[in-house]
Amino acid sequence: MRKNLKKISALAIVSAMVMGSLAGCGGNNDPTTTAETTTANEPTTTANSSSQTEPTTSATSNATGMDAWEPFAERVQITVPVYDRSKEGYPAVDDNYWTKWVQTEFGDKYNIEVKYVPIPRTDVMTRYSMLIAGDQTPTILMEYDYPKVTEWANDGAMQVIDLDKFAEVAPTYYNKMVENDQLRYTDVNGETYFVLSERPYYNTPYTYVTFVRMDWLREVGYDHVPENYAEYTDALTKIMEAGLCEHPGSGELMLAALQTDAYTRNFPFREFPISEEEWVQHSSLGTGSLSWEPTYQFLKRGNAEFHAGFLNPEFDLFLYDTDIKADFINGKIFQYGGYMSANVDWLTAFYETNPDAELAIASNYMRVEEGVVDVPTVRADNPFGMIIGFSNLATEDELKAAWMYMEWMVQEDTLFVMENGIEGVTYTLDENGLPVVDGDYRGEEMLNHNCNIDMTCIAHASKVNGTIEQSIAAITPQGLPQDFEQAILDNYNELQEIANNGWAYSDPVFGTTIESESEYSSSLLSLFQEYYVALIKCDPAEFDTLYEDYKKRYLEAGYQEIIDDRLAAYQAGQTTSLPEAAKK
Secondary structure, eight states: OOHHHHHHHHHHHHTEEEEOOOSSOOOOOOOOOHHHHHHOOOOOOOOOOSSSSSOOOOOTTTOOGGGGOOOOOSSSSOOOOEEEEOTTSSSTSSSHHHHHHHIIIIIHHHHHEEEEEETTTTTHHHHHHHHTTOOOOOEEEESOOOOHHHHHHHHBBBBOOOOHHHHOOOOHHHHHHHHHOOOGGGGEEEEEEOOEBBBBTTTTTTEEEEEEEHHHHHHHHHOOOOOOOSHHHHHHHHHHHHHSOOOOTTTOOGGIIIIIIHHTGGGGOOOOOOOHHHHHHHOSSSSTTTTTTTHHHHHHHHHHHHTTTTTTTTTOOOOIIIHHHHHHHHTTEEEEEEOOOOOHHHHHHHHHOOOOOEEEEEETTOOOOTTOOSOOOOOOOOOOOEEEOOOOOOOOOHHHHHHHHHHTTTTTTHHHHHHHHOTEEEEEEETTTTTTOOTOOOOOOOOOOOHHHHHHTTTTBBBBOHHHHHHHHHHOSSSSSSOHHHHHHHHHHHHHHHHHHHHOOOOOOSOOOOOOHHHHHHHHHHHHHHHHHHHSSSSSGGGHHHHHHHHHHHOOOOOOOOHHHHHHHHTTOOOOOOOOBBBO
């Protein structure tokens, strides 16, 4: 076992294997082991002494971080949230081989009880609200969306923290934040609440890939994936006329995705370069920008696609992870996308249902339309993964224990084991010495969703192996009739070109709470959903009149107050800025 551990450590160091971050989640899954393999795969948690501050954890030593840690005199319990995606065939997220492994390898060593708290991925805010209201706030609170986390800070659920003390306990973690220029995101209203995990390649979200039916395209005369909107609409029209599919674009505008996808799908319709003031006012995952011109253009196109027959008349009833995915698997729609890993269940199911089908990866230029969408603007991920805060109910010992957990989790050896499992059981090494996770493995030690990413997300947003080429090889779906490794690499290179041109940027981050957004966002979401469906389905001749009416109502319902408050924060210097290449 010790011999195997040395191999793991050497591989992690020599190949620089495991440093990455989370953005949506892109990784791998599935592993298993026996009782004796637990100690055999214990990670070598070497200390990082790069902190510039003498730790408070040891009064008699100059050691920092893990070198200075000692077990607590009395048992300390910390509660850690973990997304529950309710994936069939996967173990419980709060009680599985790997939660027990963390307890054995970390918790028991320092007299800390690590308890995981399931958070439904589709209803994050409701679950957190219930926990907070019941005085059961997890020791650690974390989310990918900044507005959600600032809301918890503003509501008093989080405590103000001292980053100097954090650096003493967790120097590796802190120094990564410094290296990634993340300290500017730690404060709200002038007080420090957050630390942030890493997100590698954040401006090239390559782990999310959209597939299209290349066999259908060939059947209607295309030897390539549509490279602009004119080709896209021509191809869909011909696919319908050939009887290959009744509504090939169904799922593109599903109502269930409004809280995320629909808010961001106006990115291609934004004028480039963009006004920074408009960006600050309207670019947000928290509230739909109904009154903004790019959203008008997005909805106008959706209305045209609906009346062209591309969309199912009941598109607004579709659920992202059920109806749309099922339609793609059953050959009823042209395209579908998701995060890549060594095992992508819906791709496996697609080929089982359509053994003679051919897929290809969609071009990022497919939505470009002269005079409407001039460049393929892409929403980059945030330059951080999880935004992490700490319960206002946590004691000093609980806070320190949480920081110790984070420092331990970010160690390369820990991440290697957590995201790959056990050699010969859950993974093998390829010819380059890189781990290849067995996506079909089922057993006690199987990894949970995307190589345990919902546990390791506290360290980084996605699993990364070595170079970008090696990382892409690690997330390329295995066991399929087609090999997509080069296509995913080509997609990354295309995204890198887009980023280099300044066409990839994210939403503003506010250093103050936008209280009007907290007040109105829920009610505005309901309005946005109602107006969205009506505008997509209405008679094209009535679209502009209806839009102007809804726009007025939406502004009066609270959106005007939100954009005024956002602009005031910007003018007060309390927001991030656009990349220079994107500014008008």
